[in-house]
Each structure stands twice: as C-alpha cells, then as structure tokens.
Amino acid sequence: DAEITQSPRHKITETGRQVTLACHQTWNHNNMFWYRQDLGHGLRLIHYSYGVQDTNKGEVSDGYSVSRSNTEDLPLTLESAASSQTSVYFCASSWAGLNEQFFGPGTRLTVL
Amino acid sequence: GENVEQHPSTLSVQEGDSAVIKCTYSDSASNYFPWYKQELGKGPQLIIDIRSNVGEKKDQRIAVTLNKTAKHFSLHITETQPEDSAVYFCAASGNDMRFGAGTRLTVKP
Numbered sequence: 001d002a003e004i005t006q007s008p009r010h011k012i013t014e015t016g017r018q019v020t021l022a023c024h025q026t027w028n029h030n031n032m033f034w035y036r037q038d039l040g041h042g043l044r045l046i047h048y049s050y051g052v053q054d055t056n057k058g059e060v061s062d063g064y065s066v067s068r069s070n071t072e073d074l075p076l077t078l079e080s081a082a083s084s085q086t087s088v089y090f091c092a093s094s095w096a097g098l099n100e101q102f103f104g105p106g107t108r109l110t111v112l
Numbered sequence: 113g114e115n116v117e118q119h120p121s122t123l124s125v126q127e128g129d130s131a132v133i134k135c136t137y138s139d140s141a142s143n144y145f146p147w148y149k150q151e152l153g154k155g156p157q158l159i160i161d162i163r164s165n166v167g168e169k170k171d172q173r174i175a176v177t178l179n180k181t182a183k184h185f186s187l188h189i190t191e192t193q194p195e196d197s198a199v200y201f202c203a204a205s206g207n208d209m210r211f212g213a214g215t216r217l218t219v220k221p
Contacts, residue, residue, distance in 0.1 A: 045210070
C-alpha cells in the first residue's frame with residue numbers, strides 16, 4: 001500500500017547542531033509539505049514543493065531549508081537548531097492542485 | 113496572507129448530542145476548505161472538504177457548510193460517539209494551506 005513515512009520519529013539534539021528530518025512518500029504525489037505543530041498554533045507551513053527542483057517558503061521558514069531532488073522525498077534541514085524549534089514536525093503530500101493532503105506520523109524534535 | 117480563526121478551542125458534549133465547530137478566514141481568494149481529525153500521537157486525517165462552488169456537503173454524520181460572502185465555514189457532527197473524541201482542524205487554501213488552531217472535542221459516554 002502507498003504511504004508516507006517520516007524518520008526519525010523522535011530526535012533530541014543540541015543547540016547549534018544541524019538536523020535533517022526525512023520524509024518519503026510512495027504515492028508519486030507532485031506536492032509535498034512540511035508543517036510544525038505547537039500548542040495553540042495548530043499546523044504552520046514551513047516549506048512546500050510542487051515538484052522536483054521546486055521549493056517554496058511557507059509561513060515560518062526562517063532557520064529551515066528543503067530540497068526536492070526526486071518525487072518521493074522532501075528532507076527538512078534545520079541549519080543550526082534553536083530551542084524555539086522544539087516542536088512536532090509533520091510532512092504531507094498531495095496530488096497537484098488543491099486536494100487532500102496525506103500526513104505522515106510526525107517527528108518529535110527536542111532541541112536542548 | 114491567509115488567516116484562519118477557529119472556535120471553540122475546546123468542546124465537550126454528551127454522547128448522542130451534536131457538535132459544531134466554526135472557522136473564519138480572511139483571504140477571499142481561498143477556494144478549498146478541508147477539515148482534519150487528529151488522534152493522539154498521529155498525523156491529521158481528512159474527514160471532509162468543501163470547495164468554494166458548493167455551500168454544503170454531507171457525509172453520514174458529518175456535514176460542512178460554507179458562507180463565502182461572510183468568509184466562514186462550519187463543521188457539524190451529529191449523533192456524536194466517544195470515538196469522535198479528537199482534535200479537529202479547519203483549513204483554508206488558496207495559494208497555500210493555512211490551518212486553524214484546533215478544537216479539542218470530548219464526547220462523554
């Protein structure tokens with residue numbers, strides 16, 4: 001069955017370290033998204049991609065970067081982790097256009 | 113950019129009662145309005161969506177209404193069951209998707 005996976009599921013890191021969160025989908029979806037979820041804020045869009053080599057900044061992109069070298073993967077990199085980036089991160093994917101987004105199980109990141 | 117407000121933040125109902133969650137949005141260009149349910153420890157999952165050319169959509173016990181003039185849309189759950197207990201998010205999408213802050217629904221048996 002097609003799915004979307006995230007790894008790792010839990011990560012603890014130190015301030016200033018570079019961290020990469022992986023997202024992999026097997027639906028062959030054009031669109032992929034990264035969100036962070038914090039209490040009281042719902043889901044906030046970090047970066048998104050509408051296809052290979054396409055990346056766009058979302059609402060809260062500072063301190064994060066993504067790259068899309070193939071259809072299946074959109075890794076999220078925290079260049080220099082900060083305590084304010086402690087959060088739960090969700091990856092999602094969808095077909096082109098405005099359609100249902102399928103979410104991964106999330107990665108809980110703690111920056112000490 | 114788009115701004116989505118969602119109310120209430122928490123909602124407690126008795127099993128069998130109805131639950132209503134309301135959202136407003138700011139960008140008149142938004143034309144896709146999904147609702148997601150998130151259970152503890154899982155990612156959000158779509159339960160129903162509506163597009164701007166439709167005023168109401170129903171799927172069994174769940175219905176969504178959209179008022180484009182007033183820029184608000186609502187989720188209605190009838191005959192609530194304990195398994196409906198979860199966090200519900202509304203969203204509005206034009207150029208990108210913006211989510212409301214969420215409503216924690218508790219259905220008491």
